[in-house]
Amino acid sequence: MEIQIYYEDTDCGGMVYYANYLKYFERARTQYLEERGLSVAGLMKEGTVFVVVHAEVDYSSPARYGETLLVETSVKDLRSASLTFTHVVKEKTRGRVVVEGSARLATVDGNGKVKRLDKAIVTMLKFSPARSR
Secondary structure (H helix, E strand, C coil), X not given: CEEECCHXXXXXXXXXXXXXXXXXXXHHHHHHXXXXXXXXXXXXXXXXXXXXXXXEEEECCCCECCXXXXXXXXXXXXXXXXXXXXXXXXXXXXXXXXXXXXXXXXEECCCCCEXXXXXXXXXXXXXXXXXXX
16 A cells, blocks of 8 residues: 655654554555455444454654555464454665554454454455555
C-alpha cells in the first residue's frame, strides 16, 4: 500500500509524527483484508470484530513531508481467536526501511467476548491475491 506524506502527517521537525505509523498500519490491515474479500464493515455486521491487543513499532529512519511510503503487510501466527499482522514501511524511491512493526489482534463478537475465527475467514486470510503493477 502506498502512502503519500502530507504536511499534516509531520511534526514540527518535518518528520512523520511517530504515532501516525500506527494509523498507517491500520489502513494497511484494512486493505489486506479487503484484498482478500473480507470487508471490515461486513465482518462487524456478522459479529466478528478485530481488536488490537498488542502493538510494536521499531523506528529506523525518519520519513519526511513529500515522500511516498510503501507498507508491506503480512499475517503471521494465525491462531483460533487471534492473528498477528507484520508491517514493513519503506521509502518508495530508495527502498530505505523507515519503520517495522506488528500488531496482535484478537477476534471478538459484538459484545467484546473472544470468539474463534471462522474457517472460511482463516482460508481467506491465507490467500495471497495477485498483484497488478
